Amino acid sequence: MNKTININLANVFFHIDEDAFKKLDSYLKAIERYLSKEQSKDEILQDIEARIAELFTESTAQVNQVITMSQVNAMIGIMGEPEAYMMEDDEEPSSSASPKFKASRKLYRDLERKYVGGVSAGLNHYLGINTLLIRLFWVISAFFSVGGTVAIYVIIWILIPAARTTAQKLDMQGEPVNLSNIERKVKEGYSKFADKVGDIDYEKYGQQTKSGLTKFLDGLGEVLRALGVFLSKFLGIVLLLISGPVLIGLLIFLFSFGTISVFELGDFSQIEIFVLGIPNWIQIVLFFLVAAIPFFYLLILSLKLIFSNLKSIGKAAHITLIGIWVLSVIVITTLSVKKQLDVSYDAEVIEVIDLDISSGDTLQIRMNPNLMFSEILNQSKKSKIVKDEFDNERLFNSNIHVNFKSTSDDELKLRLTKKSYASSKARAREGASFIDYKYNLEDNVLKLDSYLLSNPEPTERNAKVEVTIYIPENHVIYLDENLNNFNNRRNLDRSKYNHYLNYKNDDWECLDCITTADTLSTQN
Template sequence: MKKTIQINIAGVVFNIEEDAYDKLSNYLRAIQQYFSSYEGSQEIVSDIEARIAEKFWTKDKSDISSQVITLEGVNDLIKSMGSVADFEAFQEEEDLKSSAHTKAESKGFAGTTTEEKTTLGGEQATTSAGPKRLYRDVKRKALGGVLAGLAHYFNMDVVWIRIIFLLIFLGVPPLIDELAPFSGFVFLGYFVCWLVFPPSTTLTEDEKIKKFYRDNDNKVVSGVASGLAAYFGVDVTVIRLLFVLSVLLFGTGVLAYIILWIVAPKAQTLTQKMEMKGEPVTLSNIETNIKEGLKVDKSAPENAVTKILLFPFRLVAVVIKGIGEILKNLGPVVRVLVGIFLMLFALAMLVAVVASIAAFFGVVTGFEGSDFFEHSPFRMFAGDINPMIGFFAFLASFTPFLALLFVGLILMTNRRIGTRNFWISLLGLWLIGLMGTGILATKYALNFQKKGKFEVTKNFPLPTRTLLLDSDNNRDDFDGFQARERVSVELEGYDGNDLKLEQRFEAQGRTKADAEKNAKSVLYDVKQKDSVLIFDQEIKLADNARFRGQDLYMTLYIPYDKPFKLTRRFYYEIFNRWHNDNYDVNNDDADKYTFVMKRDSGMICRDCPKLSQEEREALRNRGDHYDEDGNSFDMEVFEGKGQFEKKFDERNFSKIDVGGAFIVTVRQGESFNVSADSDSQDNIDDLDIDVKGETLEIEYRDKFSFSRRNERTRIIITMPKLEGLDLSGASTVKVIGFKDKNQDIDISLTGAVKAAIDVDARNVNLDATGAANAEFRGSADRMEIDATGACHIDARKMEINDVKAEATGASHVELGRVKNLNSSNTSGASKITRE
């Protein structure tokens, strides 16, 4: 039987046997006496006591059977940290061997290291019995202890694991678009590990691992640079120089510095300062670090290079400190205002979520059979949607806004709300909602994974009177709730005696057979009454049919040279594809004229008033048109002339590169001619027009001038042939007159460029990014289009044999009657349409 005593070491309560207490008390008293002559001795002793408490606490947690500190435990502690007597003996040995100081010092430290390695090796051998397991290190956690557990498993400093996690989660996806989804997997993987890894409070740190801290003693801003210097053992000037130079690399150095500032802890205690240098915490190393600190001459003058390198860091520190002083008193006010804003926003979103989910469940389960439901678009989806997706969607959308509401309340009241388990539960509900929604949404998306089609050919007798094409309004009172708003029909000529209608029904499904079945669920009627052929305006779905992207494409073949007419309703609702560049006809008057199909020229008007040759050329050069949004492509900007003009003697170029905001006209001619005009002489003087290789480059010398007047600069270029056109910025460009069927043209449009291009060429390669808006006319054997961003490419009035088109983002590519569309790839909200 032994007497136990309850003691307090560094704020932690332990039970210790009486004989162990006596030895530990004598040990601490000796340490206190030894360091009493040093400046800040009380802080040194407190730090040593904290280290002792950490060792005892870790040992007690790992050995549940022994919750009392024994004499053996105290002896192990003294053996690992070293005693004052051992250290004094070492110091006497150094004094006696002063003539061989370096050698003696090496041997002395080698002895200490060997002993320590033996001790640590014994401990490691004890703790590493059996396979190594992954735990969550809840003692050193920042959130859930997952990263700290991984650091312990791989024997790394947890700071670097956290930096790698942040770089992957925040840094990599914006730089590499293909890895953007990986960020979500990393985020989800963290919480999966949180749930899978068991927690542990007994994981011991490997004292030999060097740890990264911010060096508070030698800091200029936050101590990141000096901490890195201590970690890698290099001069701090080199690290600071690298940070200064990296600012020039798109500010990556600033981002890296901020991340390290956030992640790395500050080295405040002696233990942390020694861990920063990779030194074991022994009395010998403690005393060595204290002596090194006392030898630092803080008042020593800095050389000029040091002052230059430290100036930007000190300037940032002064600015941050000044801003902090200014905002110190505004902090509570800003905090409350931000809290109010977050609460109001969260409340509004919570109401919207509840209303949406209520409407969802009402649609799915509530009012089937009602007149509104039967004629609404919800009828097409209600039978497919699993009601559970509403429950999971509610969790996925409601919980984050509820958390945001609590955050706003915390900011307002400056009080903590909810326990750790509450927030973890909220997070768990959100993850369940995300996973459930994702699984059910993926299951529904499988209904659209395959495409199928079936074709139908119908023949109608050609009437003896003039054929009239009309459309029937098959809409009901719930206008606009159909599977597809409108259908369209192409008119073609052929050698035959009857009217031939080819219909291609398309749909999607889980399998190809399912997709073909869904395509057959389309209801569409074309009927003939005497000389009138009537088309329904919209497609509908059969009863109980599910929406699977059903669509209908039709081609009506009319015998050559047989007259026919169009009603205005058919022209606008069904057809609306005739280009009347050769006729003086308003589209509203299309029903007044008679048309025929010709073998060589397609659809022509027999009795429309024709334009003269001059009128056709003027119409083609002016290029006025309206896009689908009703916005005019204003060609009047090319007209007129500025007060100031300059001619340039540039020649021997076949390509044009325009960067900036210019109004450019490019036309074909026998010789080279380049001129510019503007209402601003400064704009003319600032022009930089030069030929490099075969490229005419046009830009302003001062690209970032704030004094440049708003008057646009017009540039007119005449050249024999055009091989390449590179437009960027906010230029408006017109290209006309190039009629070489053997010529290839490469066109690049970047930014907010507007271009009207009329060319006849063999191959046209178009690469458009940003918000480019371009209209193409003329002809080409082959055209390749790659549109990215929010581009609008209108090639409906260009005759093209083969087209390869890709559109991503929110781009829209419009094609005319293309003979062969080799491939058509779209992603996002982009689309590619053709007549």
């Protein structure tokens, strides 16, 4: 019966029989001799021992708890003999992977090429898909899933282990974990580290020792830095989800409204924002530039937060964009101020007319439309250019307001107020005098035009007509329902139109309305 020896490989305890131990010890010493001149000898030996411990752990789980000669031979077959690598060093370098080796990658997070958690870089090794495409997939899917993909990314980050040891890095890349590859990988890491710290004052820092508090603060700093990187990437994704759709919407606005304006496919005079007094397509371009340039910079900021190595668009581009934005703001502001100055003064032309109707006669009031100008009978501030019966261009709008007031006089009166707005008092008074508004009283029927006409120069806010009818007490009035959209009195219910009314103390009394009580008494 062979004697059993307890050994410690990479902090893992194993039981091994004596013969197997002698071969393992001889194998490790041969490796140590082979690496005697390497500066990174200790790191390579640690990784080799960790790999051997991993292979022994797998074999003992399948067979028994004692390492035998056959298991040591199997391990050496996987790891390779040191003499073979000594011979390769004297020959021309070849691929570290055996031609018989079939790549079998394991999924790990690649911390050396990470932007956030190394998930995309790890999937790049495992799936063979370009890292940039994987990262773009995360960003785009996060947009369409309303942030749901972010939660999936975090879960994958937690579940997939990081490739920290040399063996894990080789497994991640699909390379055989043997002596040659372990040595090469450690040397690469050692070389990178040496390049980074080559300029450090070793004499200065070699004399310093870290206390427990210093180590704690260093660890805390690493955690905070990692958290800061994650938050910056997350903020970048949020900003991308905001700026991207807004820019797309602004481009749709530019091309759709711009096409309609350039080819005159529609009339923008009915839209409140197009009131700067310049061609509509120029207004569209100005509005687009003022809104789109800030969101373009927001998009650039989001991409820089996500991809830290993204190049700048250049100083010339910055100056050009900022200059265009400032100029657009100045033009819009100037035209808006001018627009307000154009309507900063108002003037009125007032007429008071006695309506020749006896106190016992009923006055019927209705609006009088003109189908040549509009088919819609409705109050509106919108204007348009029309041609009158003499083929002259006139500015048409239906900004007509009809009001009713009670009076102690015995006569019906009509007060007609024509209002205009302009950049000066004189121009406003002149504009008010040019307003053409008509009414007609015939057979006790007062017909009020539902529109006004004025010179085509003023904008849509520059003309308004108020019609106020003063009604004596106990004088019967009949209001046509088409007055409803022009009357501003809130105390007149819609149900009282097309009925005979008495207006008293600023309130309407219906004379021929059938109440619920009257209906019940009739039924009884």
